[in-house]
Amino acid sequence: MGFFSFLSKEIAIDLGTANTIIIFNDKVVVDEPSIVALERNTGKIIAIGKKAQMMHGKTHENIKTIRPLRDGVIADFQSAEFMIREMIKMIGLKNSLFPPALKMVICIPSGITGVEERAVKDSAEQAGAKEIRLIH
Amino acid sequence: MAAAIGIGIDVLEPTGNMVIDIGGGTSEIAVIALGGIVNNTSIRIAGDDFNADIEEYMRKEHNINIGERTAERIKIEVGAAIDELDNPPDEYEVLGRDMLTGIPKGIKVNYTEIAQCLDKSISKIEAAVLNALENTPPELSADIYRTGIYLVGGGSMLRGLDKRLHLKTKLSVHVAEDPLRAVARGTGIALKNFDKFTFLIK
Structure with missing residues (x-):
């Protein structure tokens, strides 16, 4: 905290199998289905959230929709990380000069193993979190 | 835990509360007291x-x-x-x-x-609830008898689920308002108490 605290942002994430919700400044800013749509040959992300959900089950062979979470834990590490990063972008932080230092609390299922816990933390770190706490 | 905070339970009190979170991938049944999880059952049916x-x-x-x-x-x-x-x-x-x-x-x-x-999947959730109740220490069982069971998560919006659990356990069953966001709300509150809540995992 202290002098540079205006550069840090606090967000809370409920990383769910079905929906991911992000709370920022006491308000729900993102409430989207946990789905990512990828282009198969380039591996580029086409859409996440509601837009990707519209595509789910209706894709042709060049598009793949992935639900990065299965049974409450991260099953596809890379797309989970993409999803978290994109959803954090959706908050619309204005501070573009410096990427803000993120302070995060993420909710995890209580039956999770140590490895799965690690996966959640790593994904969040990759997505730009500086301080992370997990809550059951 | 986050769900319990989200529906407004004071988790640090020495009283037991049972919270059932039926999400997309897992259903979790936890008994919470003194800022910790006393026992929990997690099944991958949701x-x-x-x-x-x-x-x-x-x-x-x-x-x-x-x-x-x-x-x-x-x-x-x-x-x-x-x-x-x-x-x-x-x-x-x-x-x-x-x-x-x-x-x-x-x-x-x-x-x-x-x-x-x-019916089949819901019976499995019921069995897990009974199992969790069985493993609860008696003092906390007494608390749960008074406070009842709290239901959160998208699964709790299934019609008649509260009634079915009530018939099975004879306990009062409360569905949280806005059950989809209860967990997120609780996580938000935990964020404000970043240093105060000792049960947050580093």
């Missing part, structure tokens, strides 16, 4: 399995192939946990592919059918 049950049921009973999204819609529109509801939802038209002819078709389903096809 919303996604309900969808799979509905898909299979449609295939077997009506010879119609449907996708995951349609199954989800059926669950939301006419999903139920018991056969007799006080205010039943209207019949819902399911669109999909006829397995015999391969031609797209639509059929009507009502909530009693869905209640039957979800």
